Amino acid sequence: MHSQVESPPVSIDDRASSHAAGRPLGARDYRTLALAALGGTLEFYDFVIFVFFTSVIGSLFFPPGIPDWLRQFQTFGIFAVGYFVRPVGGIVMAHFGDLLGRKKMFTLSVLLMSLPTLLIGVLPTFAQIGFAAPLLLLLMRVLQGAAVGGEVPGAWVFVSEHVPRRHVGLACGTLTGGLTAGILLGSLVATATNAAFDRTDILAFAWRLPFIAGGIFGIVAMFLRRWLEETPVFRELQARKAVAASMPLRTVMRSHLRGVALSMTLTWTLSAVIIVIVLMMPALMQKNFHLPPADTLAGSSVATIALTIGCVVAGLLSDRIGPRLVLALGSALLAVCFTWFYGRLHVGAPLQAWLGPYTVTGFAVGMIGAIPLMMVRAFPAAIRFTGISFSYNIAYAIFGGLTPILISLASVATVMAPVIYVAALCIVAIVAAVCQRGATHRDR
Structure with a gap:
């Protein structure tokens, strides 16, 4: 069966928001952004808190006596599995998000x-139940x-379809900032845990x-999102009976491969810089340069x-x-x-020697805040959720999942592996x- 909308008209978004395109952000817009960003913060915390306790988890969930590098490799491997399965959840949630509404899937992802x-x-x-652990x-x-496969694309689509067109970049950047704040929350909680308890505890x-x-x-975030409203763009699609009847992915794959290719390439960069510079650096600094966990976690928090x-x-x-x-x-x-930050690291390096460069590097990583706007513009409204979710999650599963493993293995050969990888992805x-001369759909 073919969908009712095979090639959705660009003007759908215009009809939904042209009357408000020039207006400033209002109280409802700020409430939507605040609740969406806060919910994203809490959900992303749940996803990344694992990485801040990789050494502890490796000690508790794998057999004693195995080499440290193998234990780290196995632990990062389990962390990476979360990325490998993202496409399944993301594509399913996006399918129903394009058919039934953005808000329903946006709320469901938090509970899951x-x-x-x-x-x-x-x-x-492992000590209690062996290999079942x-x-x-x-x-x-x-x-x-x-x-999480449905969370990030759904969040970008949700906020971009609520605010006036001239503020979509700010909305997407703010939402992305909320997601990265989840990483910060995880880092702060990990730092507080290490400060409050000794290794034995x-x-x-x-x-x-x-x-x-x-x-x-997560439960708090789910209740917070109940206060959000469905996006005006999706309501307009429903009113015009322009919602795809079935298989939005079919339309994406047939008519929007350029948007898919762009979004996957951008996701590759996004995944690399977040995983390497923010999530993996505390563990890498501890392993490669023998820096104190408290210092590395504090530096990660500031960055x-x-x-x-x-x-x-x-x-x-x-x-x-x-x-x-x-x-x-x-x-x-x-x-x-x-490159500047990594060059300041050495065995026993004091916090003050590298904290400033790490902080500036963290701010530079913020360039990923421009990526969601490019991805939102790459697909029309009727299949936007599916287009972004498919591209983002497939790329994240490949590149996000492999990055921790590749960096761990390459670091055995050279401690400069993180710098080489990130620099290549920046290029x-x-x-x-x-090469992207313009967005395909500038209605958003």
């Missing part, structure tokens, strides 16, 4: 994330990955507390604050000068700053920005 997070906090360890941990990461019980708290956060601010700035600039220019300039800045982003 919070329950596995809560369960990780009460899982028995890592298998159960793996299952929880699969469920988390399926949930953390191994005994304290590592569980951040996961149990994450489950509670993530700068990243959150950088996302908002990038979104704001995207509305002024265009996302392509912001992405190109930001990528060049990031390659320089990360890819610049090429993508230069």
